[in-house]
Amino acid sequence: MPSAQHTDDLALRGKRALVTGATKGIGADIARRLAAAGVRLVLTGRDEAELASARDDLTNEFGVDVETAAVDLADASAPEHLAGVAIAAFDGLDVLINNAGVSYPEPAIVTDPGHFDTTIAINLRAPALLAAAVGRHLVEQGTGGSIVTVASAAALAPLPEHYAYCTAKAGLVMATKVLARELGPHGIRANSVCPTVVLTEMGQRVWGDEAKAAPMLARIPLGRFALPHEVSNTVAWLCSDSASMINGVDIPVDGGYTMG
Structure with a gap:
């Protein structure tokens, strides 16, 4: 499989970005990709120790400025507060990466109401309100910007036992399109x-x-799952002027899974 390549090839150096869910998985790889490109970062998550470790690692390896903010995005007031903290960190923002999310796999007919509400709160309400708050700042700032939402192939094609997750991610894709229309x-x-x-x-x-992976892999023409850098490279490209005419689209990073 291809290996990750972190190169400063997108003229992102000096940009200011907020990355949610930045200490694990895709979010951590996105933060690393942007740090390698010289982006100044505000990292968010719920665990202060994990955030501090991520900050130190990125600062030591790439020499970039990194600030952190521990927040619980299930709190309805968190998006507005986080936007203010991130904007203050570097006296403005250029990029928002909405990545944080949760999942509680369970059949639709036995959906737990608490799981459903938490999924909607974190996967839809929080990123939508955060994007609105950051978008308002970007309008006032007057220098343009990029909002990138990490949604899911589950927003474009139904995934069994992911009722709330599919619902939230599909709503987030449409929310992003509304932002593209209004903020463009x-x-x-x-x-x-x-x-x-x-x-x-x-x-x-x-x-x-x-046994669990086989049915899913059978629906992916490339015959494999994605690697983290394949997502983070796409995100970095969307942040850059190389994607300056790309607006309001949902890009599958899925090996052909959602083409039917």
């Missing part, structure tokens, strides 16, 4: 990335069983 005239682009299963540590733990 201000030079602000909003796009979604929709990965299939990604072989993060969690992905390998959940999908490492061959």
Whole structure:
């Protein structure tokens, strides 16, 4: 399989980015990709110790400025607060990466109401409100910007036992399109990335069983799951001027899974 390549090839150096869910999995790889490109980062998550470790690792390896903010995105007031903290960190923002999310796999007919509400709160309400708050700042700032949402192939094609997750991610894709429509005239682009299963540590733990993975792999023409850098490279590209005419799209990173 191809290996990750972190190169400063997208003219992102000096940009200011907020990355949610930045200490694990896809979010950690996105943060690393952007740090390698010289982006100044605000990292968020719920665990202060994990955030401090991520900050130190990225600062030591790439020499970039990194700030952190521990937040619980299930709290309805968190998005507005987080936007303010991130904007203050580097006196403005250029990029928002909406990545944080949760999942409680269970059949639709036995959906737990608490799981459903938590999934909607973290996977839809929080990123939508955060994007709105950051978008308002970007309009006032007047220098354009990029909002990238890490949605899911489950937003584009139904995934069994992911009722709340599919619902939230599909709503988030449409919310991103509304942002693209409203903020585009201000030079602000909003796009979604929709990965299939990604072989993060969690992905390998959940999908490492061959019997469970086989039906999903059979629907992917490339015959494999995604690697974290294949998502983070797409996200980095969308943040850059190389994607300056890309607005309001949802890009599957899925080996062909969602084409039917």
